[in-house]
Amino acid sequence: xxxxxxxxxxxxxxxxxxxxxxxxxxxxxxxxxxxxxxxxxxxxxxxxxxxxxxxxxxxxxxxxxxxxxxxxxxxxxxxxxxxxxxxxxxxxxxxxxxxxxxxxxxxxxxxxxxxxxxxxxxxxxxxxxxxxxxxxxxxxxxxxxxxxxxxxxxxxxxxxxxxxxxxxxxxxxxxxxxxxxxxxxxxxxxxxxxxxxxxxxxxxxxxxxxxxxxxxxxxxxxxxxxxxxxxxxxxxxxxxxxxxxxxxxxxxxxxxx
Amino acid sequence: xxxxxxxxxxxxxxxxxxxxxxxxxxxxxxxxxxxxxxxxxxxxxxxxxxxxxxxxxxxxxxxxxxxxxxxxxxxxxxxxxxxxxxxxxxxxxxxxxxxxxxxxxxxxxxxxxxxxxxxxxxxxxxxxxxxxxxxxxxxxxxxxxxxxxxxxxxxxxxxxxxxxxxxxxxxxxxxxxxxxxxxxxxxxxxxxxxxxxxxxxxxxxxxxxxxxxxxxxxxxxxxxxxxxxxxxxxxxxxxxxxxxxxxxxxxxxxxxx
Numbered sequence: 001x002x003x004x005x006x007x008x009x010x011x012x013x014x015x016x017x018x019x020x021x022x023x024x025x026x027x028x029x030x031x032x033x034x035x036x037x038x039x040x041x042x043x044x045x046x047x048x049x050x051x052x053x054x055x056x057x058x059x060x061x062x063x064x065x066x067x068x069x070x071x072x073x074x075x076x077x078x079x080x081x082x083x084x085x086x087x088x089x090x091x092x093x094x095x096x097x098x099x100x101x102x103x104x105x106x107x108x109x110x111x112x113x114x115x116x117x118x119x120x121x122x123x124x125x126x127x128x129x130x131x132x133x134x135x136x137x138x139x140x141x142x143x144x145x146x147x148x149x150x151x152x153x154x155x156x157x158x159x160x161x162x163x164x165x166x167x168x169x170x171x172x173x174x175x176x177x178x179x180x181x182x183x184x185x186x187x188x189x190x191x192x193x194x195x196x197x198x199x200x201x202x203x204x205x206x207x208x209x210x211x212x213x214x215x216x217x218x219x220x221x222x223x224x225x226x227x228x229x230x231x232x233x234x235x236x237x238x239x240x241x242x243x244x245x246x247x248x249x250x251x252x253x254x255x256x257x
Numbered sequence: 258x259x260x261x262x263x264x265x266x267x268x269x270x271x272x273x274x275x276x277x278x279x280x281x282x283x284x285x286x287x288x289x290x291x292x293x294x295x296x297x298x299x300x301x302x303x304x305x306x307x308x309x310x311x312x313x314x315x316x317x318x319x320x321x322x323x324x325x326x327x328x329x330x331x332x333x334x335x336x337x338x339x340x341x342x343x344x345x346x347x348x349x350x351x352x353x354x355x356x357x358x359x360x361x362x363x364x365x366x367x368x369x370x371x372x373x374x375x376x377x378x379x380x381x382x383x384x385x386x387x388x389x390x391x392x393x394x395x396x397x398x399x400x401x402x403x404x405x406x407x408x409x410x411x412x413x414x415x416x417x418x419x420x421x422x423x424x425x426x427x428x429x430x431x432x433x434x435x436x437x438x439x440x441x442x443x444x445x446x447x448x449x450x451x452x453x454x455x456x457x458x459x460x461x462x463x464x465x466x467x468x469x470x471x472x473x474x475x476x477x478x479x480x481x482x483x484x485x486x487x488x489x490x491x492x493x494x495x496x497x498x499x500x501x502x503x504x505x506x507x508x509x510x511x512x513x514x
Contacts (some may be wrong), residue, residue: 031387031390031391032339032343032387043328043331045331045332045335046335047334047335047338047339048338049334049338050331050334050335050337050338051331053330053331053334054327054328054330054331054334057327057330058327070311070314070315071300071311073310073311073314074300074302074307074308074310074311075302077304077306077307077310077311078302078303078304078307080307081304081305081306081307081341082289082304084338084341084342085341085345086289088342118499118500119499121499121503122499122502125502125503125506125514126514128511128514129511129513129514130288130289132510132511132514133288133511133512134288168507170507170508171506171507171510173510174506174507174508174509174510174511174512174514175510175511175514177511178511242375242376242378242379243375245379245382246378246382249382249428249431250425250427250428250431251427251431252431253389253428253430253431253432254385254386254389254390254431254432254434254435255390255431256386257382257383257385257386257389257431257432
């Protein structure tokens with residue numbers, strides 16, 4: 001919205017609290033309880049990529065954001081799908097080193113979550129390999145020589161890792177194209193504004209100024225990336241065995257799923 | 258392509274073999290080695306959703322497939338994003354009960370993968386809860402009263418579970434809207450054609466006619482859904498510890514990521 005000059009009112013949903021876990025929030029805005037969410041008069045849309053497509057279409061954003069022709073659009077769509085199954089899930093490296101630790105009452109980098117941290121980091125490094133060797137192989141931006149929404153999505157992913165100091169310097173050095181691209185995107189006029197909350201709050205978490213006892217939320221913010229004790233963290237039944245959850249669903253159906 | 262009458266030549270890529278793991282395949286078609294892939298003259302596009310958008314746009318598919326107006330399109334986009342992080346990852350239930358077992362030399366339903374099976378099933382049941390209670394709450398199809406591409410994507414996901422008998426009858430009974438919707442989509446003219454390979458081959462796997470020793474592939478087909486021994490299966494370094502992989506990336510960079 002900043003990039004294409006669409007005026008909006010911002011409301012920060014503090015995801016360290018339980019606000020997005022409450023049923024009233026889910027009924028009113030988003031059944032999954034995830035953010036971001038756009039409310040445009042009577043119409044509500046969630047999922048960042050869907051929001052961006054909606055805003056760009058409604059407010060006639062320039063062609064570079066989602067592509068000027070069929071093939072360019074296909075490239076950007078292809079990137080956004082690839083991203084969902086790779087780079088986005090690599091966010092588990094950040095989540096299980098910083099955010100998830102605090103949710104579950106531990107300090108950042110808790111060894112309790114080594115398996116999840118390893119999985120997240122593996123997905124992250126793999127995704128970085130494809131980004132360096134394929135998407136950025138011979139061009140300035142991930143889908144061509146102009147910036148597109150695909151860059152903004154991917155950039156935002158690296159902001160978490162940067163804020164949480166997840167990627168060591170010696171790894172950045174092995175991925176020079178990503179490093180140059182990230183720097184270029186960091187220098188865009190609105191980059192700081194949209195990533196300020198992350199840098200500020202993640203900084204507090206790392207320095208121990210924001211501790212587990214200050215976290216009211218009890219579930220993960222990054223579904224699909226994590227297993228812990230054989231049970232997914234994205235669900236509200238944290239202390240229930242998977243097998244018991246399955247039995248409840250078998251007996252009571254959609255109401256408890 | 259069947260639905261909007263676009264002529265094409267089909268080439269089945271047998272994913273029980275190692276064909277998609279070979280570098281020449283990756284260089285020529287898709288760096289991730291995943292299918293489906295569309296080759297349209299000089300232009301190649303992969304990722305099913307990106308392919309569908311491309312074909313629908315290029316061949317002027319009817320408005321129902323990706324939406325007739327801004328809000329309808331936003332709904333379909335929202336569904337396709339939701340789907341990527343939930344229902345699609347619930348495919349781990351199928352993968353780790355059937356396909357993954359054979360890849361890693363075990364019989365279907367191997368108890369070796371209980372944690373992965375549980376995670377997949379948890380994600381699947383959760384996603385089914387949202388599908389039943391939200392997407393299909395008061396309408397015929399997932400994004401409205403007309404069929405859209407969102408239905409085709411979600412339908413195809415359930416085909417794997419149906420072919421692999423992953424969802425027990427008593428669970429189907431608890432999700433009556435999904436069951437009715439699945440039946441309706443199964444009865445579309447082309448449903449059988451596009452799911453034939455799955456039904457035939459998964460049937461052979463369950464009956465023990467297609468065994469682990471017949472599988473040439475060594476890596477998962479469903480990235481991001483699984484952890485095993487703290488190491489992701491989607492990568493080619495199957496017998497390497499995560500920590501050793503990280504050290505290699507730190508030392509050698511993108512070339513080994």
